[in-house]
Amino acid sequence: MFYLSMFFQYLSQYLKTRLQYRADVFVEFLSDLLSQAINLVFILVVFGHTDLLNGWNRDEIIFIYGFFLVPFAVFSAFFNIWDFNERYIVKGELDRILTRPIHSLFQIILERLELESLLGAITGLAVMFYAGSRLGIRIDWYDPILFIIFVIGGALVYGGVFIMLACISFWADARTSLMPMMYNISNYGRYPVNIYNKLIRFVLTWILPFAFVGVYPAAFFLDKEDWYWYSFLTPFIGVLFFILSIWLWNQGVKKYRGAGN
Amino acid sequence: MENVIEVKKLRKEFKAYSSRAGLKGAFRDLFTRNYKIVPAVNDINITVKKGEMVGYIGENGAGKSTTIKMLTGILTPTSGEIIVNGMNPHKEREKFVQTIGVVFGQRSQLWWDIAVQESFRLLKKVYKVSDEDYEQHMQHVIRTLDIEPLLDKPVRKLSLGQRMRCELAAALIHNPPLLFLDEPTIGLDVLVKLKIREFLKEINEKYNTTILLTTHDLSDIEALCERVVMLDEGKVIYDGALRELKEKWGDQKELHFQFLKKVNIKTVQNVTSGLPVEWEVDEKDQTFIAILEDRDELISQVIAKVVAAFKIKDVKINETSTEEIIRKIYEKGAVEVG
Numbered sequence A: 001m002f003y004l005s006m007f008f009q010y011l012s013q014y015l016k017t018r019l020q021y022r023a024d025v026f027v028e029f030l031s032d033l034l035s036q037a038i039n040l041v042f043i044l045v046v047f048g049h050t051d052l053l054n055g056w057n058r059d060e061i062i063f064i065y066g067f068f069l070v071p072f073a074v075f076s077a078f079f080n081i082w083d084f085n086e087r088y089i090v091k092g093e094l095d096r097i098l099t100r101p102i103h104s105l106f107q108i109i110l111e112r113l114e115l116e117s118l119l120g121a122i123t124g125l126a127v128m129f130y131a132g133s134r135l136g137i138r139i140d141w142y143d144p145i146l147f148i149i150f151v152i153g154g155a156l157v158y159g160g161v162f163i164m165l166a167c168i169s170f171w172a173d174a175r176t177s178l179m180p181m182m183y184n185i186s187n188y189g190r191y192p193v194n195i196y197n198k199l200i201r202f203v204l205t206w207i208l209p210f211a212f213v214g215v216y217p218a219a220f221f222l223d224k225e226d227w228y229w230y231s232f233l234t235p236f237i238g239v240l241f242f243i244l245s246i247w248l249w250n251q252g253v254k255k256y257r258g259a260g261n
Numbered sequence B: 001m002e003n004v005i006e007v008k009k010l011r012k013e014f015k016a017y018s019s020r021a022g023l024k025g026a027f028r029d030l031f032t033r034n035y036k037i038v039p040a041v042n043d044i045n046i047t048v049k050k051g052e053m054v055g056y057i058g059e060n061g062a063g064k065s066t067t068i069k070m071l072t073g074i075l076t077p078t079s080g081e082i083i084v085n086g087m088n089p090h091k092e093r094e095k096f097v098q099t100i101g102v103v104f105g106q107r108s109q110l111w112w113d114i115a116v117q118e119s120f121r122l123l124k125k126v127y128k129v130s131d132e133d134y135e136q137h138m139q140h141v142i143r144t145l146d147i148e149p150l151l152d153k154p155v156r157k158l159s160l161g162q163r164m165r166c167e168l169a170a171a172l173i174h175n176p177p178l179l180f181l182d183e184p185t186i187g188l189d190v191l192v193k194l195k196i197r198e199f200l201k202e203i204n205e206k207y208n209t210t211i212l213l214t215t216h217d218l219s220d221i222e223a224l225c226e227r228v229v230m231l232d233e234g235k236v237i238y239d240g241a242l243r244e245l246k247e248k249w250g251d252q253k254e255l256h257f258q259f260l261k262k263v264n265i266k267t268v269q270n271v272t273s274g275l276p277v278e279w280e281v282d283e284k285d286q287t288f289i290a291i292l293e294d295r296d297e298l299i300s301q302v303i304a305k306v307v308a309a310f311k312i313k314d315v316k317i318n319e320t321s322t323e324e325i326i327r328k329i330y331e332k333g334a335v336e337v338g
Ligand SMILES: Nc1ncnc2c1ncn2[C@@H]1O[C@H](COP(=O)(O)OP(=O)(O)OP(=O)(O)O)[C@@H](O)[C@H]1O
Pocket: A257, A258, A259, A260, A261, B014, B015, B016, B040, B058, B059, B060, B061, B062, B063, B064, B065, B066, B067
């Protein structure tokens, strides 16, 4: 309960700060919207040429990509921890976090909220509806519920993996950024559809389970019954990886060295 | 009285990496890096009682901040026991930090972009402080520290002194019984320093708040702390009353001379050669300072010789300052107080 109320406290502070510069908010919103529109056109153009890829047809691939954008947007809004190493470890801001009576990871998530990123979900939904209508997908009453569960599961998978990557900073004495590595991994995980290759499938399911952010849950809505089992695994893998990442974080915090001044 | 801080054989080691020379060295560094293990805090024992104000001093790199970070639960000790407010700081961190206040002079504890009062409001929720308690306590803090006019400004727009006063107020929102201050007066002007000292004294009297502070400004310690703990290379080299330290080491006098004509330090030294005197020059106002043992006979002798040799503008006899005493101790690296 306390954590929920703290979430709203930080949220309202976040909104207040953003709204202080009303003009900025508006301009930012427009530019975000514009970049999402460009993104949309880009997706359609890129996928316009492919017909069949790794066993999926064009519209299915577009649909999967659209689905992926939604958990990714949620992830970006809440797990804005790209610069964790620079900001919190090298500059030692974790000192401040650790002197406050709230779980350290939760505080960082609250401090770094980036709700603008949720706009990406709109693009994702638009892409899904476009592809879905071309595929003639029917929407059942339970679909929206499952959709939300899958999205949360996918976002947790992504969040979990990135928290674990951020945890490297606790052990490695890396003055350099972990960002390029995180970025590369995320790019690779962005859009894996190649789940028919056994090795790749294994990695993307059990090691860096990015398949649960896009292909597996999307397969459910595409009526790919072969993959249903994996689809329904999504929320469990999400929760599992997230719990693992919190455990790793708690171990890491003990290794925190602070910034020598 | 109960012990607020109990530390036994507390130790913190850091790995100090060194890079090898040359391209080949850099390449080898990629795989295995050379490092030395350096004890920043070396098996120290400290006990602090409720209501004490303790000055924690030592040269740069002595390990003061590292100790404070372990006492506040930020760093995990390499070995040793810590009990603060009856808890083990890093084991029960979230519960523990509710009972302490922390200020790091070198680093802001407040949120950079939001107005001071918004920070306070958020911290009030973080520490679960009730409205009545907040009103009653913080009104007073805000008034005493004179930060009312700063409340609606974002932290990044404050001057250092303004910010420090706000930091102090923020550390007190939950009215903690124990306060850690790491260089709270660094870079502040005299007025702000005085204000902060007065304020610390006041909360110590009013709430019996225990305060552990580090500083390089010994006048802070003289104004606030009866007890000092002195650290050198991670070891406690003195723990006791400031007064005793002064009595033991303050058995020296300083003779301050100003001359009418410009004089060379060499010639001054020659004049008193054979006597146990050390000379220093304060370039700013051309004061020559003789540091010697507190013996009337010796003092008269030195004055007589100097007066005979040069035309004098001003002479003063001073007790050695605390600064001087501490500097001596740092240089020797050990204290034997009987
Ligand atoms: N994160 C770190 N990694 C490696 N070494 C460190 C780290 N933090 C501190 N040290 C080393 O530990 C020693 C003690 O540092 P500490 O910051 O505690 O000194 P201090 O007494 O606070 O000094 P100052 O008066 O300069 O603040 C120093 O030699 C420092 O180089």
